[in-house]
Amino acid sequence: MLPQLESRIVAAVSQHILIRYGLSTPVVLEQPRQADFGEFALPTAFQLARERRKAPRAIAQELVDELPSIEGVRSLEVAGNGYINLRIDRPAVAIAIAAPVVPPPPAGKVLIEHTSINPNKAAHIGHLRNSILGDTFVRMLRAKGHQVNIQNYIDNTGVQVADVVVGFHFLDGKSLDEVRALTLLPRFDYLCWDLYAKVSQTYATDEALKARRAETLHAIEAGHGVLAEMGTLIADKVVDYHLDTMLRLDIQYDALPRESEILHLQFWAAAFELLKQRKAIYLETEGKNNGCWVMPGSAFSDHREDEDSKVIVRSNGIVTYVGKDIAYQMWKFGLLGQDFYYRYLRTYPDGQKLYVTSASPEGATPGISFSHNDRVYNVIDSRQSYLQDVVQAGLRALGHPKEAANSVHFSYEMVALTPRTCTELGIALSDEDRARPYIEVSGRKGLGVKADDLIDKLIAAALREVESRNENEPSETRQKVAEQIAIGALRYFMLKFTRPTVIAFDFQEALSFTGETGPYIQYAAVRAAKILAKSTEPIAPLPANLGSILEDEELWQSLLAAARTDSALGLAIAADEPAHLARYAFQLAQAYSNFYQKYPVLIETDPDKRNFLLWLTATYRAQLVRTLGLLGIAVPAFM
RNA sequence: GCGCUCGUAGCUCAGCUGGAUAGAGCGUUUGGCUACGAACCAAAAGGCCGGAGGUUCGAAUCCUUCCGGGCGCACCA
Incomplete structure (x- = not known):
């Protein structure tokens, strides 16, 4: 495939520069602006111009004259005021493209946390952005050989669940059994959606109800009593709905770590000891944070003065959300010295098993762990970047700079609604x-x-x-x-x-299915499949000599467009940006639609050319299916 | 006030580590179906890349500054 050729060119040029000029200038390979300039372009002469104090064009000419020949490269030429354009050996590349995809070498162990919706109401479009981004990035990393485990964090003991409990119990006067009956009715998550909104709005005018909130939250955190039971009932049922919703989008998880287990297994206590030992936090003895354990502002920001330190443990001794998050992040890297128990929850249609954390070994599946990851991606919206910075600083302050550097806040902006x-x-x-x-x-x-x-x-x-x-x-x-x-x-x-x-x-x-949309790309793949299905002849392997076929510039460009999937995937991963791959998928579909229109395959009379067109159709089809698969999009049988 | 982020065509957005004539979709105008199914293709019009300085052979991209949006700066999660 193309990446091998690309790295061969880069290696050859780098080596030449090192030997000839004694410089280790990074060599970048670009796509020329215009197709007839060649397949690749090297702006290297511009970079060398600065160090060599010589005109870019002269250096480019020198390079072209002196560079040893590179396998797969047909010619080099100087263009513009210093570009070097490369033309590649077309038949060789065409045949290389036809070679099967080599499985990537095993890469590191990665954890991706995404979805993490508060289990107190139905999922909304904002949550979809989170899950789709996370799930797509998982697919991309797996294609690159990473061992990825997918976590959906469940905050089942937080205020949002407490609010719904308050709504059922105090506002609507429902008993535990009555709530249990409600959970069995269809769309319990929608019921909670409305109730949550009602409770939130009632708080504004009803102080007594608001007082119930703290009481309920404490009961849920403690984990016993009717309120706690009701909380568990609601959260578990709503999580069930979330899992079903996400499954509709082909999104699955390996494990559901729950806040309740982080509390009951006292992850925080272990983290607290370590933080104190390492002096990552200190007990404040004056000012507004008197009596709190705080992290100094200098730990997580260059711009913050000490008065902006972050409270980790409140003066009443209760840990804050960030504190728990630091403990959780430590667990992800295996730095905490303890683990959850894991209980089997359900099996997905593809056979994949889903586990939920448990506080005791009873009923747990032995021999499973999702801890000890090399790299961690937290898919969380950008509003939480401040807190994610604090979590990262916590790891640094604990003496784990490598893990801090491998903690990625995979942030994204919110989904809002147009006024219309x-x-x-x-x-x-x-x-x-x-x-x-x-x-x-x-x-x-x-x-x-x-x-x-x-x-x-x-x-x-x-x-x-x-x-x-x-x-x-x-x-x-x-x-x-x-x-x-x-x-x-x-x-x-x-x-x-x-x-x-x-x-x-x-x-x-x-709701539009035309233009730059998923269905447009699916449609391209479906049309390709239709031609292949209608063709009665088998596709012969490409001969070494394709004659004049590849001299057709448009046909050649079309073939090249179909060969860039791996490059696109690599760039998208390097930039942590699934949108780059999505855009590539669209470009690929555009290139195919264009080819489809211009080159009728089945009525082509020249058998060699017909075979080539069929082969290219199959290549496009395979690349479209593969790229869409990376985006989590299926290709329909017809449209 | 401080921090982060964004400002590119009428609208919605791309533009990867600075690189050749700034791209796409929608919308507008025009042409293409007795069809490998038009959820498509071709073409046209449409841009002082928020303003001003700077660095560079070269800036939408980097730096400074100003203007204008958004988000965040709890002993809430």
């Missing part, structure tokens, strides 16, 4: 809000789009299209195809924006 979509949802907006580019969603206000509602809506829209185009297909297969298209549309929509971009969600835009 708010209006469609029946949400009243002020004139001020209507003028804004987007409106932030809010669980407390019940303002948002539920994930399952959106998926249902997408499926319905896709089904209408599928039915109008495929009258003869049975309804079950049409339903299945509509689901694949809907998921493709949703996943691509969430992936095409880079992480720091706020997505202003708009129904009209999300």
